[in-house]
Amino acid sequence: MPVRQLRRRVLGTSTAATALAVSALIITAPHAAAEPVDFGKGSDKKETGGSNETGIYAAARIQYSGAVAKGGGTGNVTSSDVNWTPPPCWYAPYLGAKDFKKEMSKHIDSQLNAPGMGGTAGAAIGETQRHYEDGYGWSGSPGYKDYNVENDGKGMFWAGVENPDETDYLKRSSCTDLPFWVENGDAPPPQYEEAISPEILAALAYQHMQLPDTKVTLAPEATTKVNLPTWAWLDKAVFDEVQATAALNVPGFNIQATTTAKPVSLKLEPGTKDAVTYPASGECVINADDSIGEPYAKGKADETPPCGVRYLRSSGDGTYKLRATVTWEITWTGTGSPNPTKLPNGTFGNDQAITVQEIQAVNR
Structure with a gap:
């Protein structure tokens, strides 16, 4: 299963300042803390869409059943192939358009107003704001005018989710593409190799599998x-x-x-x-x-x-x-x-x- 170790240069530039600015805006949701959200049209209530004081979480919580490790741990089974590991992160349904607008615009504003956020880094955040507010696209990614609110209820923004059982921080936090829109019933765009799939779910079930004690x-x-x-x-x-x-x-x-x-x-x-x-x-x-x-x-x-x-x-x-x-x-x-x-x-x-x-x- 491919694991990208580096962030995709979504702004089409290779400067370190730009990469850091973009990474500050990317929302990687801890899977273990994921909570249910309003999957339909956005709500006007405060803190909807699965947000809390520490950040915003992915909507799609993976449910495990059968012989799985208690507490969602790594289970007992160990792969005999040292080159194979369960996915360290993946992309999953995140928020409806209205809820996404509320959370992402608040996140962008806080970055733009942060002390010392100027130059290339500030420009990168401005580009991201244009991406979601003005419909500005780059690197083959379409823009979303007014956060795609006109399509609220017809799909969801997807975002990165960390695998809490992955001990390597760099791998766990490597799903750092900006949130992207997927229509209901559609598959995510093929360039998102880590988008949640049956194959990824199979690997996660493998990781959580609880085997009987081998007492002969x-x-x-x-x-x-x-x-x-x-x-x-x-x-x-x-x-x-x-x-x-x-x-x-x-x-x-x-x-x-x-x-x-x-x-x-x-x-x-x-x-x-x-x-x-x-x-x-x-x-x-x-x-x-x-x-x-x-x-x-x-x-x-x-x-x-x-x-x-x-x-x-x-x-x-x-x-x-x-x-x-x-x-x-x-x-x-x-x-x-x-x-x-x-x-x-x-x-x-x-x-x-x-x-x-x-x-x-x-x-x-």
Whole structure:
């Protein structure tokens, strides 16, 4: 998913002063603080349109359902592809024309009247004012005469929204194009690559997905002996696929995506070099019945487990940390995309303390 690291030069100039002036006007809305607004025609009431004392927020709040992390955190799943990350920001429906005029004009006035706001920076803010008040366009972007108030109720201005779970500030605040108008029922202009879409929603559902703890069943359990094979398995009854859905629903623009994670393999890491895994790679594949490994049963003491570990040295007074990591195959479906589409595999693992004892023998 492309992530632009630099602001688009909306004024067609490369001066630093202009870029700083424009960035002061761009409204990037923290997603976590997003509140509902009047989606229809603008209201004359004070502080409508989702504004408060600290700023103005995007109208479109993404709703999560299914197996999602409590509190909207990042969830447990981690992408196995280090080059893939959920979107740090996106563009979403923001305000109707009347509400946008109220908030944006107030914002522009405060910048124009700020001490020291002159020269190129002041001129840039003046250009932005002309863009929304006089219909002045630039760089292929149309202007909006009187903030497009004549079309109030027929569409919404879209603005940048930060992903609160993105820790990199520069990435989180990189959706800095000036708010733009989208008619109800229309897709946003194609140049806005980060405009909210089913694909972006699928990535956000991925980020919020809560997976079950990867605690494998062991035999012997917790305490084993040197050179004694320990069997490991995951039962299908308690370990099945997980789904999470992210949806955005505002008048004229309704999309959703469901991300599905299905376990495909289990990797065992004994926590010491003095151990042998079964199979040798430590990767236990999923069985035909969607279970992983095989439960130990009486009479199998002399058999090699299809999934397990054999420790070669005692843990002494301590324990070894056996790490069990499940790889999940992740796909998504959504609005306009009914067929499953691949996302990078995800992983999630747990550590289990294993005590390994020497086998005591008595010589007579």
